[in-house]
Amino acid sequence: MQGRVSPRLQEKSDEQKTSCGSKRKRLSDDLKDQVSKKETEVLPVEDIGCRSDLETGCNNGDARVVSDSMRVTMTLRDFDTLYLRFVQEEEKRCHKPKDDVHISNGSENNNGNACDGHAKRCTRRPDLKAISELLNSKKNLYSKKIGHLPGINVGHQFSSRAAMVAVGLHGQCLRGIDYTGESSKVEEFRSQKITLPVIQPKKREIMLPVAVSIVLSGQYEDDVDKSEEVEYTGEGGNDLLGNKCQVKDQVMCRGNLALKNNIDQGLPVRVIRGHKCGVGGHQRKIYTYDGLYKVDHYREERGASGFNVFKYHLTRITDQPKLVTNQVDFARKKVSKGHSELNGLVCTDISGGEEKIRIAATNVCDVPPIAPSVAENVSIPPNAPGCNCKGKCTNAEKCSCARLNGNDFPYVHDDGGRLGEPRDVVFECGPNCCCGLSCLNRRSQQGLNYELEVYRTKDKGWAVRSRDFIPSGAPVCEYSGILRKSDELDNVSENDYIFDIDCLQTMRGIGGRERRFRNVSIPSSNNAKKRDDHISESGPEFCIDAGTSGNVARFINHSCEPNLYVQCVLSSHHDARLARVVLFAADNIFPMKELTYDYGYQLDSVVGPDGKIKEFPCYCGAANCRKRLY
Numbered sequence: 001m002q003g004r005v006s007p008r009l010q011e012k013s014d015e016q017k018t019s020c021g022s023k024r025k026r027l028s029d030d031l032k033d034q035v036s037k038k039e040t041e042v043l044p045v046e047d048i049g050c051r052s053d054l055e056t057g058c059n060n061g062d063a064r065v066v067s068d069s070m071r072v073t074m075t076l077r078d079f080d081t082l083y084l085r086f087v088q089e090e091e092k093r094c095h096k097p098k099d100d101v102h103i104s105n106g107s108e109n110n111n112g113n114a115c116d117g118h119a120k121r122c123t124r125r126p127d128l129k130a131i132s133e134l135l136n137s138k139k140n141l142y143s144k145k146i147g148h149l150p151g152i153n154v155g156h157q158f159s160s161r162a163a164m165v166a167v168g169l170h171g172q173c174l175r176g177i178d179y180t181g182e183s184s185k186v187e188e189f190r191s192q193k194i195t196l197p198v199i200q201p202k203k204r205e206i207m208l209p210v211a212v213s214i215v216l217s218g219q220y221e222d223d224v225d226k227s228e229e230v231e232y233t234g235e236g237g238n239d240l241l242g243n244k245c246q247v248k249d250q251v252m253c254r255g256n257l258a259l260k261n262n263i264d265q266g267l268p269v270r271v272i273r274g275h276k277c278g279v280g281g282h283q284r285k286i287y288t289y290d291g292l293y294k295v296d297h298y299r300e301e302r303g304a305s306g307f308n309v310f311k312y313h314l315t316r317i318t319d320q321p322k323l324v325t326n327q328v329d330f331a332r333k334k335v336s337k338g339h340s341e342l343n344g345l346v347c348t349d350i351s352g353g354e355e356k357i358r359i360a361a362t363n364v365c366d367v368p369p370i371a372p373s374v375a376e377n378v379s380i381p382p383n384a385p386g387c388n389c390k391g392k393c394t395n396a397e398k399c400s401c402a403r404l405n406g407n408d409f410p411y412v413h414d415d416g417g418r419l420g421e422p423r424d425v426v427f428e429c430g431p432n433c434c435c436g437l438s439c440l441n442r443r444s445q446q447g448l449n450y451e452l453e454v455y456r457t458k459d460k461g462w463a464v465r466s467r468d469f470i471p472s473g474a475p476v477c478e479y480s481g482i483l484r485k486s487d488e489l490d491n492v493s494e495n496d497y498i499f500d501i502d503c504l505q506t507m508r509g510i511g512g513r514e515r516r517f518r519n520v521s522i523p524s525s526n527n528a529k530k531r532d533d534h535i536s537e538s539g540p541e542f543c544i545d546a547g548t549s550g551n552v553a554r555f556i557n558h559s560c561e562p563n564l565y566v567q568c569v570l571s572s573h574h575d576a577r578l579a580r581v582v583l584f585a586a587d588n589i590f591p592m593k594e595l596t597y598d599y600g601y602q603l604d605s606v607v608g609p610d611g612k613i614k615e616f617p618c619y620c621g622a623a624n625c626r627k628r629l630y
């Protein structure tokens with residue numbers, strides 16, 4: 001039998017079955033033993049807090065070494081989870097959240113300083129609270145270090161300054177210069193394998209403080225940025241009101257002194273540029289790591305507003321990946337202006353008008369998706385009773401749908417609605433609810449919200465990327481196709497587009513699946529528990545077959561370090577065997593990054609028609625790729 005997309009597997013012994021849909025499995029002892037002793041470190045799953053323990057390639061049935069880039073991703077996920085938790089707390093505190101009340105995430109504001117955002121109604125900063133919680137629980141990644149940081153490559157993008165604090169790229173939410181005053185030895189910098197551009201001082205102790213990173217975000221009127229060469233204004237004396245004006249002389253202390261010490265000792269500084277991304281109301285500030293710069297010299301002079309400023313001249317160190325203009329362009333504005341401008345455009349809308357946002361394909365597409373349908377022998381259960389809320393559901397104590405979600409609303413009012421944490425299942429409001437269609441608790445039913453593009457890859461066939469920024473926790477698309485009974489497809493080969501619906505198995509932790517956040521239970525009123533118990537033991541009863549009919553989700557490839565996760569959603573009926581499968585953003589996804597999720601195949605779990613185990617190479621390219629899809 002041919003391998004099937006994600007969860008779907010040939011029936012094998014219980015040990016060999018992978019977890020499905022949610023694709024999480026305990027690490028078997030065998031697999032743990034296989035991990036080379038030489039390799040650096042395997043994080044115990046318990047150590048990976050919050051959102052990190054998603055099916056993100058570190059936890060799908062094999063124990064692999066956590067790569068540096070994965071550590072960065074996991075830290076950012078932890079930060080995001082905390083951030084969304086605090087946003088939710090703020091919403092509760094403010095009691096009635098207005099539609100899309102803007103609570104600063106440190107990325108969108110008027111004055112160019114990411115952490116000075118304006119919260120219209122709420123004043124407690126969730127991003128700052130998330131950072132202090134992360135630091136208190138010691139889940140932040142790097143302490144102050146000079147040079148590149150492992151897992152953060154030149155070009156790496158961040159959605160806020162707080163996110164950079166979380167990983168330690170730039171440890172200041174407000175200040176442009178991050179420096180260390182802690183005693184360090186020159187050897188420590190050398191041990192990081194940084195090729196320092198100039199001769200190190202002979203002294204073993206370095207002169208402190210020294211600067212580790214600076215952020216260029218257009219905040220200072222005297223800055224000059226020519227990409228490879230920068231005139232950087234020192235810190236202080238700025239009115240911090242967003243109009244870039246100097247109001248006092250700068251003083252040679254703290255960050256300014258640190259930069260001077262870098263000059264004297266030949267120590268490089270990381271440069272991060274902040275820029276606007278997106279258009280109209282969706283504009284946000286994002287930050288790109290542009291590599292190491294040498295601080296050449298400085299001078300003190302009278303600035304544009306007549307006050308003394310320090311001007312530091314920086315030059316980009318040469319042996320680094322080039323600053324790609326395109327990459328900067330992608331970051332600075334929404335990528336596409338119109339479909340007619342796309343290279344290799346072969347289809348302006350592969351959804352044939354079915355989606356509210358057109359999905360362009362940039363190569364030949366031989367199986368255009370058609371509208372989803374249900375096989376004749378599958379009957380959709382009747383709609384479940386709904387809540388009695390009027391307008392939008394806002395009171396978790398009164399809303400019966402919130403009760404199903406563990407007495408809470410799963411989505412927070414941020415970026416149009418983000419799921420605070422992955423759950424076993426999300427109960428959304430449905431046809432029998434009295435709330436309106438704009439209720440946030442219908443978030444995954446709103447269709448596509450991001451401009452996706454199907455494009456051809458060298459090794460993996462078609463793939464999907466977003467031309468918009470997608471915030472973590474946002475629903476990206478539903479996996480659509482023909483709803484079928486799983487056993488019908490047991491003898492079908494050559495279908496790579498089958499997705500098992502394993503919501504019930506996940507909720508019960510069956511077959512090695514790990515439970516997710518929130519212990520929800522299917523309402524007993526549907527009287528299906530007995531039947532469910534029997535069925536769930538024998539594996540998912542239904543699947544979504546996107547082989548002949550599907551939507552854009554069928555083109556999304558597997559990655560061992562994916563940026564999407566699978567979330568089961570119940571919105572009309574409450575039968576978990578027939579839950580909707582929705583792909584959510586696990587991370588902040590920047591424009592033009594391939595969208596991927598973990599197919600969750602267990603190695604050696606797919607058997608061919610000849611009874612032999614089938615192997616299929618994985619070309620995801622992740623640092624931690626296990627090299628086989630199955």
Ligand SMILES: C[S@@+](CC[C@H](N)C(=O)[O-])C[C@H]1O[C@@H](n2cnc3c(N)ncnc32)[C@H](O)[C@@H]1O
Binds near residue numbers: 003555556
């Ligand atoms: C659901 S389809 C994804 C879309 C597919 N690329 C296409 O062109 O239609 C699953 C198939 O894509 C390919 N694929 C997905 N992820 C892959 C990966 N990481 N490495 C190699 N092939 C992959 C495999 O052929 C797999 O059976």
